[in-house]
Every structure is written in C-alpha cells, then in structure tokens.
Amino acid sequence: MRQKIIKISEKVKVDKKDIEILRILENDGRIPILKLAKMVKLSHETVRYRLRKLVRSGVIRKFTVRINKKKLGYHIYAIIMLSTWNYTEEKWNELFKYLMDHKNVATVEKITGDFDLKFSFWAKDTEELDFISHTVKTKFSKIIKNWNSFIFTKRYKWNELPI
Structure with a gap:
C-alpha cells in the first residue's frame, strides 16, 4: 500500500x-x-x-477511541515536570526509555523553561501514584534536579481542534 x-x-x-x-x-x-x-x-x-x-492530507491521523479511565479504575491523572542536571546521554536515554515503556505513563514531552521534561500518568489510587513517583525519583535521583507534580481534579474542557 x-x-x-x-x-x-x-x-x-x-x-x-x-x-x-x-x-x-x-x-x-x-x-x-x-x-x-x-x-x-x-x-x-x-x-x-x-x-x-x-x-x-494528514489532518486526520487516525480514528480512535477515548477511554473512560475511571471506568477501568484509574481515578488519578498526574503531570510531573522535572529538570535534570549532571547527566550523561546514556542516563537521559535510560530515563526516557523507562517513561516511554511504563504502562501507566500517558505522555512524555521535552519542554523548555524551568523544566526539561514533562510526563503524565494514570494511577488507580494515591498509593499507586506515590509508588510510581517514588520509583522514578529514586531510580533517577542522580540526574533529577527539580520535580513538580500536579494532580488533575476536574477537567472543564478538552479541545483537540484549536480553530
């Protein structure tokens, strides 16, 4: 084709x-x-x-579903922004691969400003949220300089089409 x-x-x-x-x-x-x-x-x-x-033309990339994660037991959506320092390319790639392969992680994005990387993930409860956060912080503690997290409590608008 x-x-x-x-x-x-x-x-x-x-x-x-x-x-x-x-x-x-x-x-x-x-x-x-x-x-x-x-x-x-x-x-x-x-x-x-x-x-x-x-x-x-590529305007529509694919037809997909929007899954209600709460119906599957995922009640917490968190965004983490982190800045890195003192890292090798190998360590950066290890962090990136870890996040990309993690089943709970929804997005991984390189960003500018005070932080270098933003990722978001779904958790079933606060224990899972803490476990995921703690695991990433511990596993990559030598290269994570700052960490800022946000938990979504309610979404008021979702717009894929900014026109």
Whole structure:
C-alpha cells in the first residue's frame, strides 16, 4: 500500500464545513456518514470525499477511541515536570526509555523553561501514584534536579481542534 508522506509543517487548507465535520468526529468518531452528512447539511458523497481528503492530507491521523479511565479504575491523572542536571546521554536515554515503556505513563514531552521534561500518568489510587513517583525519583535521583507534580481534579474542557 502506497502512503503519501506529509511534512509536519505543511499547512492544509480546510474550510468551515471541514471544521464542522472534524468537531463532530472529535466527539463521535464512529458516527455514520449519512448522519454526519445530515448534521453538516451536505450529501454523503461530499462528506465521504472530504473525509478521504482530510485523511490523505494528514489532518486526520487516525480514528480512535477515548477511554473512560475511571471506568477501568484509574481515578488519578498526574503531570510531573522535572529538570535534570549532571547527566550523561546514556542516563537521559535510560530515563526516557523507562517513561516511554511504563504502562501507566500517558505522555512524555521535552519542554523548555524551568523544566526539561514533562510526563503524565494514570494511577488507580494515591498509593499507586506515590509508588510510581517514588520509583522514578529514586531510580533517577542522580540526574533529577527539580520535580513538580500536579494532580488533575476536574477537567472543564478538552479541545483537540484549536480553530
């Protein structure tokens, strides 16, 4: 199967109808095309064409599910920001690999400012939260300079589409 390679910096033109389609799909990626077409007041052929265009251009990377982690017993979502010091490339890679491979870790991001690295993870309870935090702090204590953690208590808005 041939894939088109899209440069990340390549801007794709979308119109108001494309944005409307994306917003609906953001809330329900499994919506039938006929229902989607009715909601955006376009023919189902036009909606199908627009969807293919959005997928081919890389605007839609994949269709996925948004899992309710609380239903699976994960009630705590935490973000950790840390700054590092006195590290070798080998030790940095070890930290990075540890976080990337950890089943509870949701995101790992290199950041700028007072901190170097941000990661987020899910925990079932405060004991698991403390265990994960303590394990990372202990395992990488020689290279972690500062550590700041945040626990989400309530999300008021989630928007994948900043347009």
